[in-house]
């Protein structure tokens with residue numbers, strides 16, 4: 001039997017992973033709805049307006065992902081990943097940035113997994129979502145005045161890098 005590569009997964013497993021993605025999209029919708037309204041202070045006016053746009057884009061992503069889960073014959077999840085709150089604007093933006101990093105890592109994996117399964121149209125949909133997630137990441141990093149984090153190499157790359 002040929003060795004199974006990590007990208008070679010079943011359609012059932014793909015649907016499970018997409019349900020995790022959907023829970024992250026719900027989390028993002030809630031975070032952006034709330035943070036966009038409670039961020040106050042003149043220096044945050046621009047980013048607050050951007051977060052409102054993010055909120056609507058995350059809803060579009062949730063709709064696309066749940067459609068694909070249904071296409072794979074599974075029931076879309078209904079529970080968001082937990083949303084952190086803070087009175088500090090910086091904290092809120094940092095939470096958003098960390099979540100976007102995690103989302104981007106996962107969608108990059110998902111594109112590879114969809115390709116491995118021959119689900120090219122699904123991979124294409126996720127690529128388009130990825131373009132917007134990376135825009136969100138750039139908006140947040142810019143507002144925080146930090147470099148855009150390098151999340152290349154999949155979920156394990158960060159851990160490997162820290163060990164050096």
Ligand SMILES: [Fe+2]
Pocket residue numbers: 025028057058061062129133
């Ligand atoms: Fe999203």
Ligand SMILES: [Fe+2]
Pocket residue numbers: 028054058100103132133136
């Ligand atoms: Fe996003």
